Structures are given as structure tokens and as C-alpha cells.
Amino acid sequence: FPQLDGEILRRWSLLSYPSLVKELCSLFIGPELIPRDDLDGLINRAFSRFRHQDVVRLSRLAQGLNVLELWHGVTRAFKDLSLSCTAQFLQYFLEKRQKHVTVVVGTSGDTGSAAIESVREAENVDIVVLLPKGRCSRTQELQMTTVLKDNVHVFGVEGNSDELDAPIKAVLADAAFVEKHGLLSLNSLNWSRVLVQMAHYFFAYFRCAPSLDVCPLPTVEVVVPTGAGGNLAALPGAALRLPPQPSSRRWSWLPG
Numbered sequence: 001f002p003q004l005d006g007e008i009l010r011r012w013s014l015l016s017y018p019s020l021v022k023e024l025c026s027l028f029i030g031p032e033l034i035p036r037d038d039l040d041g042l043i044n045r046a047f048s049r050f051r052h053q054d055v056v057r058l059s060r061l062a063q064g065l066n067v068l069e070l071w072h073g074v075t076r077a078f079k080d081l082s083l084s085c086t087a088q089f090l091q092y093f094l095e096k097r098q099k100h101v102t103v104v105v106g107t108s109g110d111t112g113s114a115a116i117e118s119v120r121e122a123e124n125v126d127i128v129v130l131l132p133k134g135r136c137s138r139t140q141e142l143q144m145t146t147v148l149k150d151n152v153h154v155f156g157v158e159g160n161s162d163e164l165d166a167p168i169k170a171v172l173a174d175a176a177f178v179e180k181h182g183l184l185s186l187n188s189l190n191w192s193r194v195l196v197q198m199a200h201y202f203f204a205y206f207r208c209a210p211s212l213d214v215c216p217l218p219t220v221e222v223v224v225p226t227g228a229g230g231n232l233a234a235l236p237g238a239a240l241r242l243p244p245q246p247s248s249r250r251w252s253w254l255p256g
Helices: 006-014 018-030 038-047 079-099 110-119 139-143 159-171 175-181 189-206 231-237
Strands: 003-005 057-060 066-069 101-106 126-133 152-157 248-255
Touching: 006 248, 018 038, 018 189, 038 079, 057 189, 066 189, 079 110, 079 126, 101 110, 110 126, 110 139, 110 152, 126 139, 126 159, 159 175, 159 189, 175 231, 189 231
Parallel strands: 101 126, 126 152
Antiparallel strands: 003 248, 057 066
């Protein structure tokens, strides 16, 4: 896992959200996979449809409370942030390898619409979204069912989102079937989503921590409203700590 020293953290603390995502992704996506100029271009393109110029904004409230605004994407779901990047990475590799895939997504509402928007213009991707009939909000349902693109296929299914996850997991576990039909998922288990979501916690920490020049680092409490906990998977990965040697200025990236 990458190592971050105090100087890197101080430099990162001054970055915009898109620049922070670029630095973070470059730790795990080496130039042999995506050259840095290409990586920066993909991330810029991913965030080009966000309504706020900073993409993500920290709103400061009374009594030391803050709200990290993650809802400035096309569908107004926080998942726009990670899925927009993931789709750009996916399309990049598919074009280089001249391949086509079919993305299978189960949703309780926000994942489906965010996934659709992320790949609606992708020539190398078809997306199949399964939504639980009558269990999504009217807005979310319309976001998914009104995208009239040839590569977008939306189906209503019986049961709740947990129940429809079971057949999706079973299909993706069939390696031969996946290989034959070129299947993959953009649900929370996709590593790229976890990677990009780590930036949320870095960005929030840098904006809330009073100083990075103290040892140990100050504590910031994070409260995440969540359903299945997919976003929380990024939090342990973004945790930082000092090693046991008190004189060391080196920080460790902890695996999630």
C-alpha cells in the first residue's frame, strides 16, 4: 500500500477536489496502465457535468458541524462522483482493447440512475439495470426509465433490492458465463468506486482538521447516512496513522 509522508499530506490539503482525486488515483493506477496526462483527462471529463464548479463543497454549519455536499452530479446522488470516474476508466480500457462489455446493475434507486448516466454515451458498453418495482422514488424511477439510448436497458423486477442482488451475484460468480457474455458490475463491490470514494474522506478531513502539523493528527468525526454501507468501505482505506516511532514523520495508508 502506498506511503504518504507529512509533506505530501500538507500539499494535498491545498488541492481542489478533482486534483485530489487525480493524486489519489495515481497512487494505484500507474503510468503503465494509464499515463498521467490521460488519467487527468479522464477525471476532468468525468467531472465535467457537475453543476458546482468545485464538484464537491463543504458547507460549514453552527457548533463545528459541517456537511460535505456530494450531490452536485447529474442525478444528485453521491454515487455520481465515483461512477463517473469508473465509467471513464472502463471506456478507456475497452477502447484500447477493442472490447465490449455488458454492465449488470441492481439498484435501490440511486446506483441505477448514476450508473446509467455514467455510460449513456459509451460505445463499448451496454448497461442492464434491474430496479425493484414500486420501491424506488418516482424521481429515481424516471431518471432510469426515460434515458432513450440504445445501450441502456432497464427492467422492473419483483422484490426489494437485497432480493435482486442474489441472482446478480450468482450470475457474476459463474466465470464461464461472465467470460462468454462480457459481464461486469458497477455496484459498490467495484474497486474503482471504493478508490474514488476515498477522496471524500481526505477532502473532508483536510477541510475540517485544524492543523496537520501536530502529532498525533487531530481527530475528525465522520457521520455517514447509509444503506448497505458501500461508501463506508472507503473510510478504512483512507485512514492515516503514525507508525510507532515517535520521531518518524512518515504516515501509513491503512488497507480497508
